[in-house]
Amino acid sequence: MSRAIPWLSTNSSSFPALSQALTEPNGLLAFGDDLSPARILQAYQLGIFPWFSDNEPVMWWSPDPRALINFSNFKVNKTLKKVLNRNQFTVTVNKQFQQVIALCADAPFRNEATWIVNPMIEAYNSLHQQGHAHSIEVWQHGQLVGGLYGIAINGYFSGESMFYKESNASKVALVALVQLLKSIAVNFIDCQLLNPFLASMGCIEVPRQQFIKQQIVAKAIIPPKDFWQPKDLPLS
Template identity: 45%
Template sequence: MTIPWLPEDSCIFPPVNSALKDPDGLLAAGGDLSPETLLSAYKNGIFPWYDQDQPILWWSPDPRTIVEPQTAHASRSLKKFIRKHPPTVTFDQDFSNVIKQCRLTRENKEGTWITDEMEAAYNSLYRMGYAHSVEVWDEDELIGGLYGIALGRAFFGESMFSLRDNSSKIAFITLSKYLQHWQFELIDCQVESEHLLSLGAQVISRDSFIERINTATIKATQIDWQVPPGLLASLSQP
């Protein structure tokens, strides 16, 4: 099967059901990482993922892994850890450092898809109010976090990192709690992992995923994430 090649400045993707019939769902190659292209991709259930030596590759997996914010949960051990080590968690305070740490932690292990071009593209989306970060701190030291894209009432998770035990889990559970407060309908986690399943992820068909994001993304996008006080304390409750 030949993979379609996208011209630059094109925001039009092939139908997702034309992706390769494997769990990864390779859909197309080429195009660019302009804000218009990226936002169009996410609205259509597509995301970029490629290595430094590859062209831009676009994917739409089937099945898809999601978390509904209201069903995300912390394990007993994580709640105990939070009670013993109360975290400081912020939103959108150090986006550029969060994406850089996501890149570095993967480069030091299995390699990363967060290229220079990718890093610059998501920093642009952050400045536009579409990309957001969650930061976990130990005093002034950034020890964990995640970032992703918010469109309508859907959050498309991109990457997370952890420099201390449980810090990425704390970032994710905190994000879920606030997204529930803001009436978000789902968090896209892209592909299944034991880490995500432990936090309440579920696997659904791509068709179901597309139906859900079609409903969620037509709603108004919350650009300015003002974090209401008091929700974080509930994370550690038995």
């Protein structure tokens, strides 16, 4: 018999235990229309994230297994190394968050309907203004050609989406994020769900409990005060 999925109202103080998440669809834990910054941060602290489409309720997920890039497995192939060595892109952090999330929602390579619907865009823009959501931007000739965004709780970063307008631009954004996080001893990025692109960069699936253990360690890392301030990022 399938397990009933609870509905979280704005008065609900907590999520169900992760062990209550469904196996099919993998990780579905709860429904609810509370997409406030406080609710989203509460979810990420527990290893939960929202994911839904237009005309659907907010759905909260914690899949098992979970997709991670452990930096010891991060892959930069020969082609990408050549791109980095040519210095054809420049990279910044948190200079164009709103533009990055809008371009991720409307990425030209996306075939399926986007989950980055207007309520998500509004919620994550609010989280950015509060200092919790961050973007990496990749530029070429003064034009924004790639980037990614996600949520950071202390040293723990959960990637949400990325886009590119030029070949390798999203890969360069990921390289820049890895280098930035390594500078404060973070050693992984939460990718939530595996896809072929992430697998090509070294992403693997791990049991949910392993992810939670790594998350707890990373959350104990307190970045310097100016760590997420808008700035240029060097690539090495």
